[in-house]
Amino acid sequence: MLQCLRCGYRGSGPKRCPRCGFPLIPEPQGRFRIVEGEPTIWRYGPTLGVSKGVTLGEGMTPLRKIGGVAIKDESRNPTGSIMDRGSAVLASVYQGARAAVAFSEDFTLSIATYFSARGITVEVYMDPTSANYADFILLASLPNVEIRFGVAPKVDVEYGEPYFLAGIKTLAYELFEGARKMEAVAVPLERGYIALAIYQAFRELEEEGYTAPRLLLAKYREASVSEIARWLIDKGAELIEVDSVDAVRAAVELAREGIYAKPLSAMAYVAAAQEKNAVAVITGTGLRRPYLPRRGELGGLQAQIIEVLRRRGEMTAYQIWDALGRRPTLRGVYKALSSLAARGIVAQSYQIEGKRRIKRFKLNSGK
Numbered sequence: 001m002l003q004c005l006r007c008g009y010r011g012s013g014p015k016r017c018p019r020c021g022f023p024l025i026p027e028p029q030g031r032f033r034i035v036e037g038e039p040t041i042w043r044y045g046p047t048l049g050v051s052k053g054v055t056l057g058e059g060m061t062p063l064r065k066i067g068g069v070a071i072k073d074e075s076r077n078p079t080g081s082i083m084d085r086g087s088a089v090l091a092s093v094y095q096g097a098r099a100a101v102a103f104s105e106d107f108t109l110s111i112a113t114y115f116s117a118r119g120i121t122v123e124v125y126m127d128p129t130s131a132n133y134a135d136f137i138l139l140a141s142l143p144n145v146e147i148r149f150g151v152a153p154k155v156d157v158e159y160g161e162p163y164f165l166a167g168i169k170t171l172a173y174e175l176f177e178g179a180r181k182m183e184a185v186a187v188p189l190e191r192g193y194i195a196l197a198i199y200q201a202f203r204e205l206e207e208e209g210y211t212a213p214r215l216l217l218a219k220y221r222e223a224s225v226s227e228i229a230r231w232l233i234d235k236g237a238e239l240i241e242v243d244s245v246d247a248v249r250a251a252v253e254l255a256r257e258g259i260y261a262k263p264l265s266a267m268a269y270v271a272a273a274q275e276k277n278a279v280a281v282i283t284g285t286g287l288r289r290p291y292l293p294r295r296g297e298l299g300g301l302q303a304q305i306i307e308v309l310r311r312r313g314e315m316t317a318y319q320i321w322d323a324l325g326r327r328p329t330l331r332g333v334y335k336a337l338s339s340l341a342a343r344g345i346v347a348q349s350y351q352i353e354g355k356r357r358i359k360r361f362k363l364n365s366g367k
């Protein structure tokens with residue numbers, strides 16, 4: 001069942017509230033529960049009421065302190081942004097063999113990567129004169145993606161739809177688990193969907209007796225305030241205006257510490273630095289890695305294995321198979337690993353554990 005937080009509508013959809021046009025979000029499924037030992041957003045699967053259909057290792061991103069500010073580094077997700085949380089959940093519930101999506105930065109690359117990994121063909125509609133070329137090239141290289149120029153006649157998947165927002169909520173759950181002392185969370189503000197999902201996750205936790213942190217919306221001084229943001233401010237969120245030059249300075253400062261944030265994301269750091277015990281959510285990097293799957297070079301499974309190893313470091317074939325949601329066969333994972341090892345992309349090592357010899361795989365440096 002979906003709900004509208006603004007007017008109280010409950011129903012099965014469509015994607016936006018039929019009464020007031022606000023984004024809809026799935027209702028919570030019982031109490032907050034954690035699947036211990038699950039190292040991805042799927043540790044909150046039962047809370048979301050969604051079963052794992054696909055994972056590339058999204059979520060459980062690092063929390064680091066820089067200059068006294070706690071940083072939740074979402075650029076460490078598989079495609080470099082917080083979008084991967086939403087895409088993993090949306091791709092898991094999506095019914096259908098094809099999906100049409102309009103191009104937008106970060107979102108489309110994330111959606112296409114997850115849908116493609118699930119074997120769903122994605123038609124990406126883009127305007128060749130305005131598309132971000134780094135995203136464009138990576139999209140073109142994904143195994144199940146078709147690029148179309150022009151406007152989509154009908155879009156099947158869009159930014160901010162209900163199950164996408166459900167996935168974004170897992171960020172708040174992770175902060176709840178890992179940053180109990182935080183008093184405020186700063187989120188960069190564009191349209192307000194990410195802030196809305198985080199707000200709702202904290203509100204649900206509050207119903208279970210937890211004290212939610214203050215929600216700080218970091219916005220460029222010159223940017224307008226969206227409809228969603230206005231509603232959030234009405235509910236107690238605080239708007240913090242950031243100078244665009246300060247945001248760029250913050251991005252430079254973060255880069256020196258090894259966190260590659262877009263200036264938009266770095267705004268959250270500027271906002272959090274003004275507060276005591278605040279967490280800044282760095283939503284994305286904008287930098288793209290050059291070794292994502294290349295058509296004709298790597299099979300889809302090989303590319304997925306590389307992605308898992310890049311994020312997690314050394315792993316056994318069984319752990320890799322598990323991280324891939326056990327969708328390929330274990331035998332297929334072994335075959336892909338030997339092929340990657342044969343080409344020098346993956347290195348193998350052996351360790352003795354008890355009386356067993358364990359073989360582990362990791363990416364060769366420079367890959």
Ligand SMILES: [Zn+2]
Nearest residue numbers: 004007017020
């Ligand atoms: Zn409504």
